[in-house]
Amino acid sequence: MTVPGPRNDFPLLKTQVRTATDAAHGSADLSKRMETQQVNIYYGKRHAVQDVSIPFYKNLITAIIGPSGCGKSTLLRAMNRMNDAIPGYRIEGQVLLDGQEIHTPGTDVITLRRRVGMVFQQPNPFPKSIYDNVAFGLRVNGLVKSRAELDERVEKALRSAALWDEVKDRLNRNALQLSGGEQQRICIARALAVQPEVLLMDEPASALDPVSTAKIEELMFELKKDYTIVIVTHNMQQAARVSDFTAFLLSGQLIEFNPTPQLFTRPADPRTEAYITGRFG
Amino acid sequence: MKSRFADRIFVALCLFAVLVVIAMLAAVLGNITYYGWDRLSWEFISASPTHGMTAGGIFPAIYGTVLLVLLMTIFVVPLGVCVAIYFSEYADRSSRLYRWTRAAVDNLAGVPSIVFGLFGLGFFVQFVGGGVDKLFFGGNLTFRQPAILWASLTMAVLTLPVVIVSVEETLRAVPQSFRDASYALGATKSQTIFRVVLPNAMSGVLTGGILAVSRGAGEVAPILFVGAAYFLPHLPTKLNDQFMELGYHVFVLSTQSPDVEATKPLLYSTVFVLLALTFLLNSVAVAIRARLRVTAGSGR
Amino acid sequence: MSANATTLPTSDTGVARRRAWDWAIEKFIYLSSLVAIAIIALIFLFVGREALPVLTSPKVHEEVTLSTMFLSQNYGTSEAPLPYVWQPVGVHPKYSVMPLLLGSLKATLIAMLFSAPLAILAAIYTTEFAPRWLREIIKPVIEMLAGIPSVVLGFFALIVLATVLQDLFDLEYRLNAINAGIALGLAVIPIVYTICEDALTAVPRSYRNASLALGASPWQTAWKVVLPSALPGVFAGIVLGFGRAIGETMIVLMASGNAAITSWNFAEPVRTLSASIAAELGEVVFGSPHYHVLFFLGVMLFVITFTVNWIGTIAVSRLRKRLAGADR
Numbered sequence: 028m029t030v031p032g033p034r035n036d037f038p039l040l041k042t043q044v045r046t047a048t049d050a051a052h053g054s055a056d057l058s059k060r061m062e063t064q065q066v067n068i069y070y071g072k073r074h075a076v077q078d079v080s081i082p083f084y085k086n087l088i089t090a091i092i093g094p095s096g097c098g099k100s101t102l103l104r105a106m107n108r109m110n111d112a113i114p115g116y117r118i119e120g121q122v123l124l125d126g127q128e129i130h131t132p133g134t135d136v137i138t139l140r141r142r143v144g145m146v147f148q149q150p151n152p153f154p155k156s157i158y159d160n161v162a163f164g165l166r167v168n169g170l171v172k173s174r175a176e177l178d179e180r181v182e183k184a185l186r187s188a189a190l191w192d193e194v195k196d197r198l199n200r201n202a203l204q205l206s207g208g209e210q211q212r213i214c215i216a217r218a219l220a221v222q223p224e225v226l227l228m229d230e231p232a233s234a235l236d237p238v239s240t241a242k243i244e245e246l247m248f249e250l251k252k253d254y255t256i257v258i259v260t261h262n263m264q265q266a267a268r269v270s271d272f273t274a275f276l277l278s279g280q281l282i283e284f285n286p287t288p289q290l291f292t293r294p295a296d297p298r299t300e301a302y303i304t305g306r307f308g
Numbered sequence: 309m310k311s312r313f314a315d316r317i318f319v320a321l322c323l324f325a326v327l328v329v330i331a332m333l334a335a336v337l338g339n340i341t342y343y344g345w346d347r348l349s350w351e352f353i354s355a356s357p358t359h360g361m362t363a364g365g366i367f368p369a370i371y372g373t374v375l376l377v378l379l380m381t382i383f384v385v386p387l388g389v390c391v392a393i394y395f396s397e398y399a400d401r402s403s404r405l406y407r408w409t410r411a412a413v414d415n416l417a418g419v420p421s422i423v424f425g426l427f428g429l430g431f432f433v434q435f436v437g438g439g440v441d442k443l444f445f446g447g448n449l450t451f452r453q454p455a456i457l458w459a460s461l462t463m464a465v466l467t468l469p470v471v472i473v474s475v476e477e478t479l480r481a482v483p484q485s486f487r488d489a490s491y492a493l494g495a496t497k498s499q500t501i502f503r504v505v506l507p508n509a510m511s512g513v514l515t516g517g518i519l520a521v522s523r524g525a526g527e528v529a530p531i532l533f534v535g536a537a538y539f540l541p542h543l544p545t546k547l548n549d550q551f552m553e554l555g556y557h558v559f560v561l562s563t564q565s566p567d568v569e570a571t572k573p574l575l576y577s578t579v580f581v582l583l584a585l586t587f588l589l590n591s592v593a594v595a596i597r598a599r600l601r602v603t604a605g606s607g608r
Numbered sequence: 609m610s611a612n613a614t615t616l617p618t619s620d621t622g623v624a625r626r627r628a629w630d631w632a633i634e635k636f637i638y639l640s641s642l643v644a645i646a647i648i649a650l651i652f653l654f655v656g657r658e659a660l661p662v663l664t665s666p667k668v669h670e671e672v673t674l675s676t677m678f679l680s681q682n683y684g685t686s687e688a689p690l691p692y693v694w695q696p697v698g699v700h701p702k703y704s705v706m707p708l709l710l711g712s713l714k715a716t717l718i719a720m721l722f723s724a725p726l727a728i729l730a731a732i733y734t735t736e737f738a739p740r741w742l743r744e745i746i747k748p749v750i751e752m753l754a755g756i757p758s759v760v761l762g763f764f765a766l767i768v769l770a771t772v773l774q775d776l777f778d779l780e781y782r783l784n785a786i787n788a789g790i791a792l793g794l795a796v797i798p799i800v801y802t803i804c805e806d807a808l809t810a811v812p813r814s815y816r817n818a819s820l821a822l823g824a825s826p827w828q829t830a831w832k833v834v835l836p837s838a839l840p841g842v843f844a845g846i847v848l849g850f851g852r853a854i855g856e857t858m859i860v861l862m863a864s865g866n867a868a869i870t871s872w873n874f875a876e877p878v879r880t881l882s883a884s885i886a887a888e889l890g891e892v893v894f895g896s897p898h899y900h901v902l903f904f905l906g907v908m909l910f911v912i913t914f915t916v917n918w919i920g921t922i923a924v925s926r927l928r929k930r931l932a933g934a935d936r
Contacts, residue, residue, distance in 0.1 A: 109492060136621040137626065141494035151485040153504055166492035167503065169622045214489070221493060315827040322733035324744060325726045329801075332794060333753050336764050390640030398637055409641040412648040418917045419648075419910065420855025421758075422882045423655060426906040429889070431654040472644075496630035527758025529857040529882075533889050555759045562763050562862055572767075579763055583756065590755045606611055 031292065060085040060255040061106060061143070061225055064121040068101055068279075071115035075101050077279040078120070083225070088247060088256040090270035090287070091141075093262055098279040099259045106257070107143040108136050124225070141168055144223035146232040150210035152202035152217070155193050160202045160213055161185060164221040180220055189246050190215035208239025217244065219254075228258040232265065244269050259273065263303055267291045275299045279308050337583075344580025347573050357539070362570045366578050371543055372456075372551035373585075376531075377524045379460035380467065385517050387464070388471025389506075395472070397501050417469035421529040428534035430463030455548040459535030466530055467520035470557035474519060476511025479505060508532070511600035515593040522589040526582070528555040538564075554582040614723030655910065658903035671897040672703040672895065677904075680704075694868035694879065696888065696898045703901055705908070711785070711878030715860055716853040718789020718874060719796055721793040724846050726793075727800035735808040736830040754798035762862030777875075783865035785838035785874045791859045796849040803848065807841020808834060840924045855913045857882040879907050 061083040066075035076098040082145045083089045091099040104110045105118055108129065122129050129139055141164070152160045161181045164170075171177045181198075185191040188214045194200075202213050211231060218226060228247075232240040247256060247269055260266050266273050267287060275296075283290060283299045294300045301307060327474050355365030391413065399406040437452035442448075451457070490500040506513075528536075536556035544551040558579050565571040646796045661668045662677075680691035681704060692706035734746050769791060779786075819829040835842070865877025866887060875901050879887075885902050892899040 109488065135623055137494045137496060137623050138619045139493055141620060145492040147485065147488065147492075149485060151483075151489045153486060153489065154508060163490070163503070166497075167490075167493060168620060169626070170620075217489075219495065224371050228606060231366040263556075312825065315825045318827045318831070319733070319737050322729045322737065324772065326733050326738075326742075327728055329726055329753070329797060330745075330749050333749055334770075336756065336761070336794070339764065339768055350632070370783065374628040387640055387643060390637055391644050394637050394641045398634065399641075405638070409644050415914065416644070416651075418851065418913055419651060420882060422855070422857040422885050423651070423906050423910050425889070426655050426658075426885065426903055427651045430658045430903065431650055434894075465651075468644070468647070495780035496626055498630045498633035499626070502633075514846055522755065526759070528757075528759045529861075529886060532886055555653075555757060558759050558763055559858065559862065563611055569664050575763075575767075579760055583760055586750065586755055586757055590751070594751070602625060 033304045034278065048081065051057045056088075059083065059123075060125065061257070062121075062123045063102065063106070064123065066102070066120035066122060068098070068105060068107065068110070068119075069115075069117040070113065075279055076105075079276070079279075079281045080120075081103065081274050081281060081284055083255060083257055084272065085255050086251055086253070087271040088251055088258060089268055089272045089274065090266035091257065091259045091274045091276060092261070092302075093267045093276035094302070096278075097276040100229055100277050102276070103229055103257065103259045104145075106225075106227055107117065107140050109140075109145065109146055111136070137168075141221045142223050143225045143227060144218035145229065146211070146218055146231045149234050150207055152205075152210050152213045156199045156205055157202050157205075157213060158198040161220050164217060168221060168223045170221060183300050184216040184220035187219050187227055187250065188212045189242070189249070190216055206239070208235050208242060211235060211239070212246070215243075215250075217222060217299065220251075223254065225255045225257065228256065230260055230262075233260070233262065240265070263291075275302060277302070311558045323382075332441075340576065340579050340583055343573075344576040345428065347577040348580065355501050358573070359564075362567070362574060364574075366554070366569065366574070366581065367551040368540065368543055369554045369557045370581070373525050373554045374462050375454060375544060375551060376463065376535075376553060377521045379456065380463040380524045381517055381521060383461060384467050384471055384520055385466035385513065386548075388468055388516060389475050389513060391468075392472050392479055392512075393473035393501060393506070394478050395416075395513055397497070397505065413469050413472055416465070419466075420526055421466065423468045424462055424530040425532055425534060427465070428458055428530055432458035432461055433534060451548050453548070454533060454535040454537075454550055456535050456544050457547040458553045459531045459551070462530045462534050463524045463527065466527060467523045470523060471516035474516030475509065475512045478509035482508045511596055515597050518589050518593040518596070522586050522593070525589070526555055526586050532557060554578060554585070558582060611903035619925060636696055652910075655903055655906050658900060659907045661897075661900040662904040665900070668716075668897040668900055671701055672901055677703050677705045677901075680706075692870045694884070696901065701898070705881075705905070706868040708879055708881045708884050708905070710870055711864070711868065712854055712860075712882070714785040714872075714874055714878050715792055715864060715880055716850060718786055719853040720790035720846065720850055722790055722793035723796045723849065724800055727797045727845070727849075728804050728842060729806035731801050731808055732835065735805060736834065745891045750798050750801050751795065754802075756795075756857040758795055758856060759862070761791045761794055762859040765859065779875050781865060781877055782876065783863055784876055785864060787862045788864035788878070789874070792853045792856055792862050795856060795859060796853050799852055800845040800849040803845030804838070804842050807838035807845070810841070811837045816843045844920050844924040847916060847923070851913045851916040851920070853917065855882060855909060857886050861886050881912075883903050885909075932936040 034264045042300065059082045062081070064080050066076055066079050072132055079098075079102060081089070081091075081102075091102065092097050101110065104130075110116045110118070118130060124143065128134075155161065155163070158181055161184050162177055165177060165180055171180060182191060182195075185194065190209065193209070194205075202210060207212065211234075215226075215231075232243045235243065238257070244265065247258070250256060258266070258270065270287045272284065273287045275288045275290065275294075275298075277298060283294060283296045285295060290299065291293075291303060294303060339423040353370060354367050356368055357366060358364035368406040391409070395406075399409075433452060433454065437455070437458065441447060441449060486504050486508065487500055490504045493595070495503070525590065531553060535550050536553045537550040537556070538560045540550060540552055558575065561571055561575045561578065565575070625800050629812070662672065663674065681693070681702070692704040693702040693827045694704055694707045695702045730746070734743055738746065765787050766783070770787045772789055773779060773790075815833050815837060816829055820826070825830070860878075860880045861883040864880065864883060866879050866883055867877035868879040868884075869876050885905050889902050892902060
């Protein structure tokens, strides 16, 4: 399988260009699945994210790039409220899912996390069987009633993660016995099993080898059809390959948000240009 | 090179200390094995004592000990696991509840074993037993007396810190990434603990239980007045029965036997069985701990 | 927050029930920690409750009071030549606690004199000088020693050690403080050893390297650099060992002779606080003055071990601070 990218994957480029053009003309069939509006995040006294407003469009991939410590992971984790347990954490501004604020006291965090799934940087499958890993979210949320239905949903999730053929004969094997790339795809399948609307991916391929990385990126194109994806990555080429829109964060501030081809070929801000040309990392 | 010579003397002294310790252990184990191995046989383990404790076997004592630690485990493991979960997953380190619970468990570990015996007598037998008799048996003397129920509860209280320490250690060792993954899928805290964290810490529960059992089988002072008996015509069948017990048997045979020389063979073999049981349990616990440390490392 | 933002409306089905379970389980866990606190409180309470009549009950005071327990008495009979006698069973019960305290002290002293040097030197050898293969032997040896039930040690002391000592030193009494003390020492060695070994291995490698680089020999390094740094831990080990020895029951019950003799002769039998409780509780009449006095002895024992452990922890943290300051 060739590694997809703007230079040798014409269908993708066409989609990207069309999306960008439509966005520019304001006639796009673009609806916002999630959105942050003037979000400020504090860890105690540290102002980690400053006044960031980013739209995340439905069924598209939005990348958040920036140097280490710029706040991109923090922002991502705010979107499924995984930061809540961190002492000293404080958030201001709005984070909306389908137009609804997720930080009100009445919000059901459990449902939120089912609707907004997350894949982590280090693959972290549970030390259980492959089947039990993927089924975990379904069982815990009480989403299926029969074993047959569970089997079906597990198969579906594994297919979505392009892993079914590889593991269908060893579903009872311990997930930790798989390679890093396969483990990450288990984690993706596990997240998909509960049928989220948004998938947050925090540097999902940074711990993987190039071949596994390519497989994950390929997977993301497929997943885009059914899910809204937000990916945080420090790998600019990956962002350029994979995403439709890109946000560039620096020291907690949003420097630029644009359709990906535009941001990478004609960045609007000199700082963006400096980053993507590697003048600082 | 006077200093080098003095050096060698001092190091030799230290080595001598080590050898003394090893030698004493060898003396104790050797003596017991040598005299105790003789009488050991299937009959010894499966038969009851006869002829005034000079012949026969010690089956009732083995049975009583097993029953005691079984009951004890039923009480101590769930409670110990819950407190360990509290320490590891729920507690706010700065809260008063946490500090008091910590202090309580630490102090519990330092209570002399005979004081547990006093507690067993004053609280379980007299107070709880008396209350049970009044409420359920119309004042008839049923539970307000030495009984295996009270002995196992007393032992459970004594071994509680052992279980807590072991379980808490393994709970804390579970990587945070597992909890994160679970929360991100929409699990509640208790679901995360019982479906992900605790299963991963089972080795701690197991070793804690085994170490508690080993302590429970070896301690005698707490059960002196709370249920153990020297000779009973039948095995304990009800919760308010008394029971024979290996350690207690050793104690009584050693100190109150009318003819020490005649009972010595039985006594030695009983000690051997008790020692072998304790060592077996401890070795199993150590082995589990070591093995799971290895696999946990390789899984990363 | 903008005016038209609303909360996420529908939760998934069953979330409310899961939350309810979660809440219940959390409360249950908190309850278990309360149970742990309750247990220790109950121990204080119930042992204390049965001991209280010694202080408050006039009926008990007819037979025994605090002053008869602690102060010297003039018994006025020929059978009690000394001012401190523990003889609760008899026509004129005598309840002086001093022989028992002295007995506990004597046995514990022997135990510490015997075990502390051995354990400390052994720990030094293990951490500083021992070749790897020997280290792998010592560790299980100590663990095995720690795993021996105290009743077995008591048995060994009673049947074997007593005879050996009596033959070796031509002692008058077979069961005495030395016999019990040595057996106690065997029980205490693992405690002192383990804590000392931890303390010694915690000393940073850099200290040793600096000392060796200055030309000191390994022994000088161990004795003058490593051991002083580990002193808080060593002290803690000794204190905790002491606490364990004083509270130990079965060994002294079986090996010390159980005679309440008030003397500083270590080759004579002793009767400790713990052994007295164990030996007499089985035969007291429930509710009698003797019964309450035994519980009072239990309280004393409890207080002593508690204080010793407490002193140990405080002294350790003070020493640690002082040494840490000196190192800076």
